[in-house]
Amino acid sequence: MEGDISTLGQFIGAGLAGLGSGIAALGVGNVAANFLNGALRNPSAAASQTATLFIGIAFAEALGIFSFLVALLLMFAV
Amino acid sequence: MAQHEAATIVDNGALHAGEIVAHEGGSGFNIHPMDQFIVQPLFSDGAVGMFTLTNAALWMLIVVLCTALLLVLGTRGRSVIPGRAQSVAELAYGFIYKMVEDVTGRDAVKYFPYIMTLFMFIVLANFLALIPMSFSPTSHIAVTAVLALIVFLGVTILGFVLNGASFLRLFWVSSAPLALRPILAIIELVSYFVRPVSHSIRLAGNIMAGHAVLKVFAGFAGALGIFSIVPILAITAIFALEVLVAFIQAYVFTILTCVYLKDALHPHH
Numbered sequence: 647m648e649g650d651i652s653t654l655g656q657f658i659g660a661g662l663a664g665l666g667s668g669i670a671a672l673g674v675g676n677v678a679a680n681f682l683n684g685a686l687r688n689p690s691a692a693a694s695q696t697a698t699l700f701i702g703i704a705f706a707e708a709l710g711i712f713s714f715l716v717a718l719l720l721m722f723a724v
Numbered sequence: 725m726a727q728h729e730a731a732t733i734v735d736n737g738a739l740h741a742g743e744i745v746a747h748e749g750g751s752g753f754n755i756h757p758m759d760q761f762i763v764q765p766l767f768s769d770g771a772v773g774m775f776t777l778t779n780a781a782l783w784m785l786i787v788v789l790c791t792a793l794l795l796v797l798g799t800r801g802r803s804v805i806p807g808r809a810q811s812v813a814e815l816a817y818g819f820i821y822k823m824v825e826d827v828t829g830r831d832a833v834k835y836f837p838y839i840m841t842l843f844m845f846i847v848l849a850n851f852l853a854l855i856p857m858s859f860s861p862t863s864h865i866a867v868t869a870v871l872a873l874i875v876f877l878g879v880t881i882l883g884f885v886l887n888g889a890s891f892l893r894l895f896w897v898s899s900a901p902l903a904l905r906p907i908l909a910i911i912e913l914v915s916y917f918v919r920p921v922s923h924s925i926r927l928a929g930n931i932m933a934g935h936a937v938l939k940v941f942a943g944f945a946g947a948l949g950i951f952s953i954v955p956i957l958a959i960t961a962i963f964a965l966e967v968l969v970a971f972i973q974a975y976v977f978t979i980l981t982c983v984y985l986k987d988a989l990h991p992h993h
Contacts, residue, residue, distance in 0.1 A: 697827055697979055704976045708922040711929040722758070 656720050663717035670710020677702045755943030757936040761863055780867070783859040787852055791844045816844065820978065827982040832989055838878075839985075842871065843978040850931060850970030854963070862973075863932040865924060872924035875981050883988035894991040923980055930973045934966045 681699045685692035765776045772778055798813025806814060820840045824832055846862060853860030861867045883891040895912040897905060941962065944955040 694826075697823065700972070700976055700979060701983060704926065704980060708926055711922070711926050714929055714933065715925055 656724055660717040660720040663713045666713025667710045673706035674703050677706050755940055757939040779859045780861050784861045787849045790848050824982055828986045832985055839981055846977055847974035850974055860931055862927055865928045868924040868928040872920040876920040879984045879988045887991055891991050894987055927973050927977050930969055934969055
């Protein structure tokens with residue numbers, strides 16, 4: 647094992663940024679769970695709202711992807 | 725040019741990642757998950773120039789060719805009972821047409837050809853990238869950023885052309901209390917300019933992450949000997965997930981284009 651303190655910080659930072667992806671997964675799960683909750687109460691209205699579901703998932707996912715990007719940048723570009 | 729820069733970045737990244745694994749592994753693991761994204765010239769070993777035919781360019785050409793083949797062959801016969809190609813072409817056409825109509829509105833149908841082009845390119849690039857030993861153009865931010873920037877610039881210009889200065893009312897939320905509106909305007913402005921970033925990185929990030937995960941599991945399979953059946957089964961499951969992701973990300977990219985287009989056509993909240 648060799649390396650300097652900046653490499654250490656780089657890897658720790660990448661790991662911490664990776665946490666963000668997991669937290670975004672909570673948000674995506676929340677969107678999907680609430681959609682299913684509503685869809686089971688009123689199945690006839692569910693089909694027309696799948697586009698909204700995917701837009702909501704995409705927006706919730708975007709911030710997780712940002713943190714994934716930060717992790718990638720720390721690993722490979724810094 | 726952007727492609728070239730991305731190529732060098734990914735190239736350095738891959739070498740960097742390889743070194744890390746080589747230094748820390750030491751126990752037979754030989755995993756280079758980012759090597760598959762290296763852009764290489766096909767017929768020479770030299771630098772990648774403006775007009776060099778690289779593997780990325782080749783696979784994008786194949787994607788365009790497949791799109792053209794599918795849609796031209798599919799719509800050539802136009803029989804009442806559709807064959808396989810015609811079924812797929814009709815399915816894709818109807819799917820995107822309905823999406824544009826539902827999300828953006830009837831008056832957006834004249835922009836349908838561009839949205840259909842976007843969807844077909846992305847979905848076929850994603851699917852063809854799942855063929856082993858192939859190259860995934862959409863895993864490169866250089867490719868998706870161009871797609872997203874065209875959408876962003878197009879939507880912004882269209883908004884100003886169609887609505888004039890009242891397009892700026894998109895940022896002035898008239899349903900909010902007056903005191904909050906300047907703050908909301910700043911937030912709306914920032915979120916408007918983050919759109920091309922998130923639009924492009926969502927696609928590239930998802931595809932790149934999926935392919936890297938497949939490669940990491942392939943590396944496990946190579947190192948475990950008789951127990952490699954476990955990672956091979958895992959690869960099968962992840963691959964099925966990747967097929968789903970390939971379609972959903974193309975769908976999400978297209979539907980977000982429709983949402984952004986709706987803002988340009990009807991900027992009033």
